[in-house]
Amino acid sequence: xxxxxxxxxxxxxVGSGVFHVLQRNQExxxxxxxxxxxxxVVSRRDVAQARAIVGDQAQIVADAREIIANPQIDIVxxxxxxxxxxxxxxxxxxxxxxxxxTANKALIATHGAEVFAAAHAKGVMVGFEAxxxxxxxxIKALREGLTANRIEWIAGIxxxxxxxxxxxxxxxGLDFATVLKEAQRLGYAEAxxxxxxxxxxxxxxxxxxxxxxxxxxxxxxxxxxxxxTKLQATDIKYAEQLGYRIKLLGITKRREQGIxxxxxxxxxxxxxxxxxVEGAMxxxxxxxxxxxxxxxxxxxxxxxxxxxxxxxDLVDVTRLHTADPDHRVPHLAFQPDAMADTPILPIxxxxxxxxxxxxxxxxxxxxxxxTTILAEHDISIDAVLQRESAEGERSTDLIILTHDTVExxxxxxxxxxxxxxxxxxxxxxxxxxxxx
Amino acid sequence: xxxxxxxxxxxxxVGSGVFHVLQRNQExxxxxxxxxxxxxVVSRRDVAQARAIVGDQAQIVADAREIIANPQIDIVxxxxxxxxxxxxxxxxxxxxxxxxxTANKALIATHGAEVFAAAHAKGVMVGFEAxxxxxxxxIKALREGLTANRIEWIAGIxxxxxxxxxxxxxxxGLDFATVLKEAQRLGYAEAxxxxxxxxxxxxxxxxxxxxxxxxxxxxxxxxxxxxxTKLQATDIKYAEQLGYRIKLLGITKRREQGIxxxxxxxxxxxxxxxxxVEGAMxxxxxxxxxxxxxxxxxxxxxxxxxxxxxxxDLVDVTRLHTADPDHRVPHLAFQPDAMADTPILPIxxxxxxxxxxxxxxxxxxxxxxxTTILAEHDISIDAVLQRESAEGERSTDLIILTHDTVExxxxxxxxxxxxxxxxxxxxxxxxxxxxx
Numbered sequence: 001x002x003x004x005x006x007x008x009x010x011x012x013x014v015g016s017g018v019f020h021v022l023q024r025n026q027e028x029x030x031x032x033x034x035x036x037x038x039x040x041v042v043s044r045r046d047v048a049q050a051r052a053i054v055g056d057q058a059q060i061v062a063d064a065r066e067i068i069a070n071p072q073i074d075i076v077x078x079x080x081x082x083x084x085x086x087x088x089x090x091x092x093x094x095x096x097x098x099x100x101x102t103a104n105k106a107l108i109a110t111h112g113a114e115v116f117a118a119a120h121a122k123g124v125m126v127g128f129e130a131x132x133x134x135x136x137x138x139i140k141a142l143r144e145g146l147t148a149n150r151i152e153w154i155a156g157i158x159x160x161x162x163x164x165x166x167x168x169x170x171x172x173g174l175d176f177a178t179v180l181k182e183a184q185r186l187g188y189a190e191a192x193x194x195x196x197x198x199x200x201x202x203x204x205x206x207x208x209x210x211x212x213x214x215x216x217x218x219x220x221x222x223x224x225x226x227x228x229t230k231l232q233a234t235d236i237k238y239a240e241q242l243g244y245r246i247k248l249l250g251i252t253k254r255r256e257q258g259i260x261x262x263x264x265x266x267x268x269x270x271x272x273x274x275x276x277v278e279g280a281m282x283x284x285x286x287x288x289x290x291x292x293x294x295x296x297x298x299x300x301x302x303x304x305x306x307x308x309x310x311x312x313d314l315v316d317v318t319r320l321h322t323a324d325p326d327h328r329v330p331h332l333a334f335q336p337d338a339m340a341d342t343p344i345l346p347i348x349x350x351x352x353x354x355x356x357x358x359x360x361x362x363x364x365x366x367x368x369x370x371t372t373i374l375a376e377h378d379i380s381i382d383a384v385l386q387r388e389s390a391e392g393e394r395s396t397d398l399i400i401l402t403h404d405t406v407e408x409x410x411x412x413x414x415x416x417x418x419x420x421x422x423x424x425x426x427x428x429x430x431x432x433x434x435x436x
Numbered sequence: 437x438x439x440x441x442x443x444x445x446x447x448x449x450v451g452s453g454v455f456h457v458l459q460r461n462q463e464x465x466x467x468x469x470x471x472x473x474x475x476x477v478v479s480r481r482d483v484a485q486a487r488a489i490v491g492d493q494a495q496i497v498a499d500a501r502e503i504i505a506n507p508q509i510d511i512v513x514x515x516x517x518x519x520x521x522x523x524x525x526x527x528x529x530x531x532x533x534x535x536x537x538t539a540n541k542a543l544i545a546t547h548g549a550e551v552f553a554a555a556h557a558k559g560v561m562v563g564f565e566a567x568x569x570x571x572x573x574x575i576k577a578l579r580e581g582l583t584a585n586r587i588e589w590i591a592g593i594x595x596x597x598x599x600x601x602x603x604x605x606x607x608x609g610l611d612f613a614t615v616l617k618e619a620q621r622l623g624y625a626e627a628x629x630x631x632x633x634x635x636x637x638x639x640x641x642x643x644x645x646x647x648x649x650x651x652x653x654x655x656x657x658x659x660x661x662x663x664x665t666k667l668q669a670t671d672i673k674y675a676e677q678l679g680y681r682i683k684l685l686g687i688t689k690r691r692e693q694g695i696x697x698x699x700x701x702x703x704x705x706x707x708x709x710x711x712x713v714e715g716a717m718x719x720x721x722x723x724x725x726x727x728x729x730x731x732x733x734x735x736x737x738x739x740x741x742x743x744x745x746x747x748x749d750l751v752d753v754t755r756l757h758t759a760d761p762d763h764r765v766p767h768l769a770f771q772p773d774a775m776a777d778t779p780i781l782p783i784x785x786x787x788x789x790x791x792x793x794x795x796x797x798x799x800x801x802x803x804x805x806x807t808t809i810l811a812e813h814d815i816s817i818d819a820v821l822q823r824e825s826a827e828g829e830r831s832t833d834l835i836i837l838t839h840d841t842v843e844x845x846x847x848x849x850x851x852x853x854x855x856x857x858x859x860x861x862x863x864x865x866x867x868x869x870x871x872x
Contacts, residue, residue: 135727137581145573148747291571298730311584
């Protein structure tokens with residue numbers, strides 16, 4: 001049988017990885033897929049640069065639309081990224097009856113509903129395993145491997161840049177700005193790292209996992225997003241003393257009133273496996289009612305790890321494209337006519353425990369005032385760490401770990417604590433999750 | 437659409453889990469599968485006991501063959517276990533044109549070739565996600581999630597009983613026999629624990645993963661199998677001092693000359709994530725050439741975790757049974773006509789590093805004699821730990837960590853060291869893997 005014909009739009013880092021993996025492992029991939037997978041055409045504005053990568057192994061076009069217009073092409077791979085031209089091209093490819101494979105998390109998280117509706121109407125597949133956690137087959141695990149379960153929550157280290165920065169801050173006791181520069185020098189962070197360090201990239205991925213886990217539409221605009229730019233080395237150190245690590249987690253959780261969807265720095269017990277995921281690695285914990293806790297770990301970015309996910313989607317499409325569209329795996333795990341409209345809860349209604357650091361005057365009665373305020377807000381205390389003030393110091397750090405509480409209540413309590421004259425600096429508060 | 441009809445043979449621990457999960461999550465499962473999944477008939481010799489579990493929610497038969505003969509049944513779930521009557525029934529179910537889902541690792545590891553050939557000829561699917569690592573979707577990850585990769589090796593903690601025992605031995609410094617009794621009391625080990633503690637169960641699972649990873653037939657009889665019964669608390673302690681944990685690993689590895697397939701206690705660097713998998717939990721590390729290192733973690737046994745995998749297979753069959761058989765996922769990841777006949781290497785040709793413990797006379801020149809023997813066999817040394825002998829003692833423990841070597845060579849060297857008059861007791865040797 002003639003190999004299935006693939007057109008690749010955007011021959012950058014991941015695109016080159018896809019080319020190399022398909023070349024190197026073509027024999028093995030064919031033995032698995034039952035049919036060869038041929039990268040027939042690639043598009044890149046700079047044709048000479050594309051030539052330097054693929055040589056004469058594929059046709060090269062400067063205009064991606066030539067791929068869509070090519071009747072020989074069965075599957076279009078979109079690796080341009082972003083929600084501008086990439087979205088237009090994906091929609092056009094679907095309209096032209098092509099299957100689509102993409103690594104574009106922004107596109108899926110913000111326009112997934114439109115993309116999947118169009119694909120459903122046309123009877124084509126859109127694969128996006130590469131959009132979440134790079135080479136880790138987490139979309140497949142959620143969408144197919146855990147279908148027996150009522151998913152309770154997902155918590156993931158799904159941005160390698162920030163995990164690398166946090167690992168370095170902890171290891172070396174350095175502050176954020178210093179480590180960020182180092183990460184940029186090493187290529188772990190981009191020149192403009194905003195999307196990573198502000199949590200946007202992680203929020204895109206969390207949004208996609210949330211939709212698949214709970215059968216709701218993707219709705220990135222409802223996600224609560226906080227990055228790691230304000231995190232201080234001091235708090236990483238105190239957390240460690242209390243038996244915790246601080247990780248930037250993407251979390252989505254089923255609650256009675258709705259779904260939590262949030263990205264923020266989080267204290268995690270140091271003994272949890274996910275707390276020990278270091279450097280640029282990713283890991284996702286999924287809690288299901290039947291299976292209990294499962295964890296998936298691997299490289300979340302990079303040329304060939306991401307290509308691994310893209311090519312797995314190509315094999316899936318090759319294996320399944322002749323199946324009638326109603327009997328394929330639904331894009332968001334649930335059948336399109338069986339999606340729920342469960343609301344995403346505002347952050348004020350989220351339930352977590354907290355780490356609080358207060359710079360307080362070293363005088364009698366401070367602890368009592370603070371604990372009274374917490375008690376009045378019905379927030380119970382799990383642990384207190386009060387550092388003895390050094391000789392000559394007139395203020396000290398007071399660390400409090402709370403039990404679970406509603407975020408809105410904590411904000412009220414925090415405002416009242418902040419107003420105390422013996423609280424000398426802005427209170428630092430970081431959410432904490434037990435993940436058990 | 438009428439729900440797909442399932443008949444379940446063997447309503448024990450896992451069978452009850454399947455019943456409960458399908459009942460509890462039926463709405464959610466239907467939203468995913470696009471069609472209800474109905475457990476219509478269950479078989480168990482003791483009908484009254486079955487009644488106590490399923491009530492009037494399913495028809496109960498004493499004879500499993502009634503399920504096979506029932507034209508209403510689309511999928512047969514086999515949870516009887518073993519390779520006797522279970523095999524006969526699975527083959528009869530396939531012959532009757534039923535799809536089969538099984539948790540039977542012994543059956544797949546020893547008779548997989550026959551089972552899959554029959555299923556292929558009949559155009560039915562045989563799902564066996566539950567046969568390896570319980571609720572962890574590792575078969576799906578290997579067979580579909582990592583299809584882009586040339587798999588290099590797999591190493592897994594795939595037997596919860598032995599991992600529980602090893603964790604307890606390390607935590608509490610107890611010996612094997614004591615912990616085994618405790619494990620039996622707590623229900624982590626069976627009354628007859630032979631299959632678990634001798635490594636047979638892990639070898640079944642490693643055999644299945646090996647076939648899927650490398651596209652070779654399942655061939656359990658070629659696996660090298662060692663359990664944990666001879667492991668001493670002393671070695672766990674020395675390993676810890678050297679920065680290692682001892683785990684019972686199922687390992688399969690691609691080498692130029694063939695495939696390694698083995699189960700044995702293994703030293704693993706304590707900093708590896710898999711070294712920190714404690715208690716009855718399972719974890720599998722898969723190394724692919726594109727994706728790099730990935731890890732999958734979860735409960736490897738138990739009623740509902742195993743049911744999670746069984747039901748996921750039921751959803752897969754429900755989603756895919758109308759697809760033409762040539763465009764489904766092949767049972768062993770590779771197309772039946774594209775399997776390789778790469779040989780499984782004998783243990784003497786396996787390459788690992790070693791932990792050696794020698795009880796030696798506390799006299800001059802011993803270390804030199806031993807290191808000379810190793811050098812003569814071209815085995816290089818990574819680390820040496822010589823305990824100072826206690827007051828009045830005339831012998832001491834000498835611990836040696838080697839670099840990689842061929843097992844046969846190590847056996848020759850070991851025989852020569854054992855023959856030294858200054859080596860006072862049988863040498864303990866345990867394989868070591870870096871897993872990086």
